[in-house]
Every structure is written in structure tokens, then in C-alpha cells.
Amino acid sequence: MSNRCSNPDNLPDKPGVYIMRNIDDDVIYVGKAKSLIKRVKSYFSRSELPLKTKLLMSHFHNLEYIITDTEKEALILESNLIKKYKPKYNIRLKDDKRYPYIKITNEKFPRILITRNVRDDGAFYYGPFTDVGSVRRMVKSLKAIFKIRACRKMDGPCLNYQIHLCSAPCGGKITEISYNEIVEKINLFFEGKYNKIIDMLHEMMREAAENHEFEKAAVLRDQILSVDSILEKQKIEFDRGLEQDVIACSYDEKLACVVVFSIRDGKIIGKDDFLMSGTEGTLPDKILSAFLKQYYMSPRHVPSEIIIQYKPDEKDLIEEWLSTNQEYEVALRTPKNVTETRLVQMVAKNAEIIKNQEKEVRNTLLDLKKYIRLPKIPRHIECFDISNISGKHAVGSMVVFEDGMPKKSKYRKFKVDIPGPDDYAMMRDVLSRRYSKIAIGDNDKKPDLIIVDGGKGQLNVAVNVLKSFNLDDIPAIGLAKEFEHVFVPNNSSPIILPRNTEALHLLQRIRDEAHRFAVTYHKKLRSRELKYSVLDGIRGVGEKRKIKLLKHFGDINGIKNASVEELASVESINKNLAFTIYKHLHKSTTA
The missing domain is CATH 3.30.420 (Nucleotidyltransferase; domain 5)
Known part of the structure; x- marks a missing residue:
């Protein structure tokens, strides 16, 4: 139970935690003490305070305190409260929520998951890890080595069992005891007790061989080889057993x-x-x-x-x-x-x-803030691009950069159903779909900067969309490809960043990534149409001719509406083949 206090002389001479607040009642500092009264009074009685403490006390308005039985309990409570409130004047892990954990679920047949949310749910958590890619590779390898189930619903053996990636507890192919023995090995793995795992697997393989369970022994042998292959990647080795x-x-x-x-x-x-x-x-x-x-x-x-x-x-x-x-x-x-x-x-x-x-990244972002006159450092940037051919297969992309680095888990792609080649309408559609979610209070946080690929026209679309959702406090810019000019709202002339600045290079990198992501999605949709096309089955029309027809007419409807003469004008399509294509596409209407 916490207690409010405005006079440090009224604090108890007991261990505990003190929580300092400003005039707006925001938590600005959390500290612990062996004696609350002695520790807090030191902030008021010392004539010379460090600069950081002076700044803290210049914003101090009141405090509350929580008494604990021991100083160790105060330490634990202090750490929890710092994590909860993230006070401005405490030393703290920066953005620790972005780091993933590996979770072994608390289920009858546990699974291995990657999560960013640690809960008190009886599961085992390992981490946090800073390299998301290596975590994904590790989890994928362990699932394959130990054949841990991946599906949520246990409704019978699935494809993973058939391709030897799961032991199929859902189909009764493994007992709960045997499955939990496997999970214990995985726990040992994450605790770094590799040699213990290897010794255990060798013993199990020996017993299986003695009992003539040769298939089981072969599986265990493969597990040993797989774990060994992971360990071989370690570059530095010390005395065995060192932890x-x-x-x-x-x-x-x-x-x-x-x-x-x-x-x-x-x-x-x-x-x-x-x-x-x-x-x-x-x-x-x-x-x-x-x-x-x-x-x-x-x-x-x-x-x-x-x-x-x-x-x-x-x-x-x-x-x-x-x-x-x-x-x-x-x-x-x-x-x-x-x-x-x-x-x-x-x-x-x-x-x-x-x-x-x-x-270096921070200096680049500071330069960007200065050049385009942003209200704060643009740590979270969202960039949009549109990709289509004459309005066909139109798609939009959104890429996210945080602290100057791509955050691929937050990328988004959009199918756009706008008639005709209207880039402005397409951009309006994509931006509206994205920012309507923030406007209704979705958990997504506001970006510090929005970039649209294009000039004044695309920027005006972005500004109008943001205004319609009362989000016009979010800065937006347009980056034009031809001269790399930066367009900002309410300014007829573009901002021209020096060519050799890292700030411009960052903008280009973000814009190019949005373009790459949009084009990749656009090509994927086009390839789907190629793969499953009404042109299939026409003798003489293979993949190359399909591509030429689609490039020439834009889409299947364009091909259907073409005359025989127009079809024959396409490279490698003669008049006889053009007539065959025309007849095939119109057989339902001529029958």
C-alpha cells in the first residue's frame, strides 16, 4: 500500500521505495532506500547536488512511498516500478519491450513461441534477445530437431507429422511423459547446458540400441548431430563447465x-x-x-x-x-x-x-529534424508507395523505420481497388485505411514522420487525409524521385538537402525500400494471374506469350476486349493464333 507525503520529515525510518511526481502527477523518479527518511531528506538537505538531481528536484512536486520488510524487497519493487512507469530521471533499459523472448508454453503438450509479452502464466520464458533473426532460426531448428508441435489446435496428425517435423501428440503418436522429456531437453538448451543434453541423448541412444529400437536410436543420433552442428558455430571456447x-x-x-x-x-x-x-x-x-x-x-x-x-x-x-x-x-x-x-x-x-x-544514427536523425523543421527527432518513420500498370493490379506499401533501421514486422501491404490509373486516389485509399485505425484509438502509435513517394500532389493527398482524421499534428513530406526534392506542407518551394548528407541518404533508403516492397507485391499479384489464367489451355500460348499479351493489354479484360487484328499486333502472335485466342475467350458468348 502506498502513502502520499509532502514533507520528508514525516517519512518512516524503514526500508522501502519512494516515487517522485511532478505538478502534473507524472512519475519522474523511483528510488529505493534502507531508510526512507534519511534517503529522501538528502535531496533537500544537501547544498551541492549533481546537475541531474538538480533538474529532477526542479520538477518535483510531491511523492508517495511504499514500505517493505527488507532492502532486497525494495530493490525488486524499485525495478518493477521503473519498468512500469519509465520515469524520465531513472537509468533504464531503452525500449525493452521491443526485444523478443522465447516462450515454452504451459500446456499439456507445450509449444515453442516467440513473443514480446511476458506474462505470469506458468510458461518458461527465455530472453530478451536483441537479434530477432537468430531467434527465429534457433526456434525453427529446435522444432525440427525435437519435433515439437507447432499447431494451436490438436485435431489429428497434420502435414508436419508426415514430413517428420512433429511427433504428433494430437494423434497419440507420443506419450505425454516422452514429450515432456523432450521439452526438458529444450529447457536445458536455453539454459546453455549443451553438454548435459548431449550426454543425455547419447545415453538414450545407447539404451534404444540395446533394446533393438533402431528407429528411435536413429532419431536420437540425428538430434545429437543437429545439436553438435549448432555448437560448432561457437568461435571461442573456455574450460568445459564454465558458466x-x-x-x-x-x-x-x-x-x-x-x-x-x-x-x-x-x-x-x-x-x-x-x-x-x-x-x-x-x-x-x-x-x-x-x-x-x-x-x-x-x-x-x-x-x-x-x-x-x-x-x-x-x-x-x-x-x-x-x-x-x-x-x-x-x-x-x-x-x-x-x-x-x-x-x-x-x-x-x-x-x-x-x-x-x-x-551516428542519432546524428542523422537530428540532421533530418533540423533540415525539414520537425518538432521532434523522427525515430518512427512510415513511408508509402503505390505500384500499378495503367491502374491494373494496383497495390500500396507501407514500410516502417525505427531509429534509422527497417522494422519489417510492421510493414503493411494493401490491395487497391480504384478504377483507372489514378495515383492520387490510390494513395488516398491506402493512407485512409492506415490512419483510420490510429484515429479510432488502435494500439498503433503515431509516427514521428510520414513520407509519401511523390511531389506536391501526393503530399496534398496525405495532408488532407490526416486532417480528415484530426491527425494533422503528424508531420508529412513528399520525396520526389527526379531531383530528390523534399516537399513540405504550406511551402511552394521544395527543400533541397545537400547531396552528401546522411539525412538525404536515409530518406532515399526509406523511399527505395517502400518502392521495392510495393513492386514485389505487385509482381506477386501479376504472377498469380499468369499462373491461373483463362489463357491456360490455348494451344500455342505458353508463359512467354501470356506475359506479352498481359503487358500489351494490361490485364485479362483488356485481352478479352481486343479484336483479332489487335491480338495479332502483339509480338509473336500471328493471325491464326490470334483467331484461336479470340475464339477461346468468346466461346461462352458465341455458343
Whole structure:
């Protein structure tokens, strides 16, 4: 239960968490303390405060506090509240919701899923992971190796069983006990206990062979080979049995990056990198302390040793918390030998590279904000393009870039049913379908910038659509291909960005990606028409002639409406073949 307080002298001399709010009642800082009264009074009694703390107190209006039984409980509560409120003046993992987790469901026959939502539902969660592509490949490999079911409904053996990708528990092809043994191996895999899995599989294969279960032994042999092939990809190997996380950071006055190398069974099995916000004017020990509390708050395996670049603030308390619910004590320490020192240096170098890359992206976005006079840094950009041939097979595309990088999971494609080659109407249709969802309160967040492929005309369409949904506070621009001019609303002259700027290169990259995505979808629809065409079955009309006819007349209706003479004017179509095509397409009306 929380309590409001306006006078720090009234706070109790007990451990707990304090929540600072501004005049609008927004949470601006969450802290924990062994003694609430002593900790909070220090904000008011000290004559010299760090700049960041001065800024915090300049916005402070009131606070509430929650008493806990121990300082360890306060630490856990503090981390949860920081994750919930994301206070401006706390050091915190930046956008941690974007990172995916691997989930092993809590079902009779569990499945392996990729999710971004961690719930208290009895499932096992592993992560977060920063490389979505590698997570997808890993899950795909594990499903194939261990034949875990993928379907939601268990209504009989499906195609996956027939092609040996599922053990078909839905058809009674495997017992619940045997299936759960497989799931246990997968849990060991995600905990990095590879050698234990290999030993277990070897023992099971030996027993199967002794019992003359040669088919089962062959399956187990293939599983061993598959797991071995995954492990062969590891570049660095240490003593067998070594289990550590190695953590280091790189930081400057505006940005901090923390990198984690995970070592399991003596092998580096993964590398994750995280950006931290709210680190201005903060020393590295406090950055790493805040990171540890938030990183291990997520459901993840905690190794017995964590090697860290700097001795973190609150080391003993964090060790006590990390050891909770473990069957072993967790040691948190700095490097103690040459090998560990070099490893920490390598992790720190990775952090430095990632931080510099992030700075380059941020500088590019800052330049873009400056050049086209945006109200804020355009971290979330949506770009639209239309693709059609004379109005036929019209499609629209939307690509999304976040922090200068494509976010392919948010791409969208649209079929457009607008008569005639009217690019403006097509763009209006696509934009209306996209932004009507935001207007009615859909969960999609507003972009910081909208780009339409085209000049003033396309931009005016975008502006009018946004106004119709009361979303005209979203900035929109048009990027014309010919001269790469940037058109902005209420300005007759375009903005011309310097040719060698990264800001222009980013705009071009986003526009070209929208074009590529639209053209790919357009070609797919055209190829479908080619594949299943009323021209099929006409002797003398193969794929090449189908393409020539469709290119010449636009679509099937154009071919149907053509005369024999018009058909014969197409390259490689003689008069006899033209008459055959005409007769085939009009047989239903002439019968």
C-alpha cells in the first residue's frame, strides 16, 4: 500500500521505495532506500547536488512511498516500478519491450513461441534477445530437431507429422511423459547446458540400441548431430563447465550501451546489447548497477558467476537478490585474471562500436529534424508507395523505420481497388485505411514522420487525409524521385538537402525500400494471374506469350476486349493464333 507525503520529515525510518511526481502527477523518479527518511531528506538537505538531481528536484512536486520488510524487497519493487512507469530521471533499459523472448508454453503438450509479452502464466520464458533473426532460426531448428508441435489446435496428425517435423501428440503418436522429456531437453538448451543434453541423448541412444529400437536410436543420433552442428558455430571456447555472464559498457555524456556475453558449458552462446537512457552525468558503476537490476528482473537463467567491468553500486545487495530462488550462490565480481580481463575488454569494445553506431544514427536523425523543421527527432518513420500498370493490379506499401533501421514486422501491404490509373486516389485509399485505425484509438502509435513517394500532389493527398482524421499534428513530406526534392506542407518551394548528407541518404533508403516492397507485391499479384489464367489451355500460348499479351493489354479484360487484328499486333502472335485466342475467350458468348 502506498502513502502520499509532502514533507520528508514525516517519512518512516524503514526500508522501502519512494516515487517522485511532478505538478502534473507524472512519475519522474523511483528510488529505493534502507531508510526512507534519511534517503529522501538528502535531496533537500544537501547544498551541492549533481546537475541531474538538480533538474529532477526542479520538477518535483510531491511523492508517495511504499514500505517493505527488507532492502532486497525494495530493490525488486524499485525495478518493477521503473519498468512500469519509465520515469524520465531513472537509468533504464531503452525500449525493452521491443526485444523478443522465447516462450515454452504451459500446456499439456507445450509449444515453442516467440513473443514480446511476458506474462505470469506458468510458461518458461527465455530472453530478451536483441537479434530477432537468430531467434527465429534457433526456434525453427529446435522444432525440427525435437519435433515439437507447432499447431494451436490438436485435431489429428497434420502435414508436419508426415514430413517428420512433429511427433504428433494430437494423434497419440507420443506419450505425454516422452514429450515432456523432450521439452526438458529444450529447457536445458536455453539454459546453455549443451553438454548435459548431449550426454543425455547419447545415453538414450545407447539404451534404444540395446533394446533393438533402431528407429528411435536413429532419431536420437540425428538430434545429437543437429545439436553438435549448432555448437560448432561457437568461435571461442573456455574450460568445459564454465558458466558466466560477462558484462561491460561504453558511455558518454548522452548515451550508454551495455553488452552481455553469455558463456555456458565453456562456450560463448550469445551476445546481447542494450541501450540505456537517463544516464546523463552518471558514473559507470551506477549504470551497471541499474542495468543488472532490470536485466535480471526479466525471466532468464542466472549464471553462478557474473563478471562485470566495474564493481557495481550495491554489489552485496544485488548478489543477495540474484541468489534468491537459485540452488547456488551468485558471485558478482570484476575480472581476476588475464583471460577474464581480455574478455571484458572485448565486450567493452563491442559496446563502444554499438554506441558509436547509435550516435551516428542519432546524428542523422537530428540532421533530418533540423533540415525539414520537425518538432521532434523522427525515430518512427512510415513511408508509402503505390505500384500499378495503367491502374491494373494496383497495390500500396507501407514500410516502417525505427531509429534509422527497417522494422519489417510492421510493414503493411494493401490491395487497391480504384478504377483507372489514378495515383492520387490510390494513395488516398491506402493512407485512409492506415490512419483510420490510429484515429479510432488502435494500439498503433503515431509516427514521428510520414513520407509519401511523390511531389506536391501526393503530399496534398496525405495532408488532407490526416486532417480528415484530426491527425494533422503528424508531420508529412513528399520525396520526389527526379531531383530528390523534399516537399513540405504550406511551402511552394521544395527543400533541397545537400547531396552528401546522411539525412538525404536515409530518406532515399526509406523511399527505395517502400518502392521495392510495393513492386514485389505487385509482381506477386501479376504472377498469380499468369499462373491461373483463362489463357491456360490455348494451344500455342505458353508463359512467354501470356506475359506479352498481359503487358500489351494490361490485364485479362483488356485481352478479352481486343479484336483479332489487335491480338495479332502483339509480338509473336500471328493471325491464326490470334483467331484461336479470340475464339477461346468468346466461346461462352458465341455458343
